[in-house]
Amino acid sequence: MSEPGDYALTDLPGKLPRFTKPPVIEVALSLQFEPLAGFRSVHYGLLAEQWLDHYPSTEDQPALAPLAPEVDGEFSTPRVEVQLTTAAPLPRCWFVSVDQTRLVQVQPDRFAFNWRRLRDDDEYPHFDTLRPQFDHEFGLFERFVQQHKLGELRAVACEVTYVNAILAGDGWDHHGQLDRVLTLARDAADSLGEAEDVRLQARYVIRTDSDAFLGRVILDAQPAVRREDNRDVIMFQLSARSGRVSPVPEKAVEFFDVGHEHVVTTFKAVTTPMMHAVWGYKGD
Numbered sequence: 001m002s003e004p005g006d007y008a009l010t011d012l013p014g015k016l017p018r019f020t021k022p023p024v025i026e027v028a029l030s031l032q033f034e035p036l037a038g039f040r041s042v043h044y045g046l047l048a049e050q051w052l053d054h055y056p057s058t059e060d061q062p063a064l065a066p067l068a069p070e071v072d073g074e075f076s077t078p079r080v081e082v083q084l085t086t087a088a089p090l091p092r093c094w095f096v097s098v099d100q101t102r103l104v105q106v107q108p109d110r111f112a113f114n115w116r117r118l119r120d121d122d123e124y125p126h127f128d129t130l131r132p133q134f135d136h137e138f139g140l141f142e143r144f145v146q147q148h149k150l151g152e153l154r155a156v157a158c159e160v161t162y163v164n165a166i167l168a169g170d171g172w173d174h175h176g177q178l179d180r181v182l183t184l185a186r187d188a189a190d191s192l193g194e195a196e197d198v199r200l201q202a203r204y205v206i207r208t209d210s211d212a213f214l215g216r217v218i219l220d221a222q223p224a225v226r227r228e229d230n231r232d233v234i235m236f237q238l239s240a241r242s243g244r245v246s247p248v249p250e251k252a253v254e255f256f257d258v259g260h261e262h263v264v265t266t267f268k269a270v271t272t273p274m275m276h277a278v279w280g281y282k283g284d
Helices: 042-050 127-147 175-180 182-190 254-269 273-278
Strands: 024-033 057-061 093-094 100-106 112-116 155-167 201-209 213-226 231-242 282-283
Touching: 024 127, 042 093, 100 127, 112 127, 127 254, 155 254, 155 282, 175 182, 175 213, 175 231, 182 201, 182 254, 201 254, 213 254, 231 254
Parallel strands: none
Antiparallel strands: 024 112, 024 155, 057 093, 093 100, 100 112, 155 231, 201 213, 213 231
């Protein structure tokens, strides 16, 4: 049996599909760890000072619910934790970059790094750029935790998320035509005709060639309308979520590389050749 963090990278695909105009609007790399017992609201202010030059703006957000680490053969459900305490839970804090396209997210049991597209001409920087940025910012956070004696960072789970906004007018026209975008929607369209709208969810197990369970890719496609121009859009999210990971954060985040490869190959596999042409498919 493989040990936590044994991701057998050589078992994964080598060259990944590339697109010149991918529909991705957000990428998030998230590490969950056991709650830091010493973390208090004052530490958000100290972190803001640390990141002031590169992430000068802050925003309070509701805390994220704990991830449910994936288990082989079991359907994962969100965990509900009941704590008998009179203290209000700490919020999540965003530390936002000067151009607002990158943000660091911190709460007592989570650290995440995001890129997001705010303008149509914002260029996706690719995972090879984002992963080292996560490592750099998390390294600063680790040193902060040690310096202020907040507790031991023990990793629980990792998640890689890609959010895509697929706009109507490029290969499809309205929400009933999801089969023009996703191959998974074709069977129903062939049997029943065109739907009024379609929502789709699916989960795929991630394994190595030696059949070791690593986690799952979770697919979600939902109809939506873009606020600024009332244009129909399909919000298509792919997340790779780990099973058990090494408690050592530097080992745990190796799952990001595995998750990224599986998200990208799944995206290519479940989308149609017509949309590949729209997005400028460059080959594998």
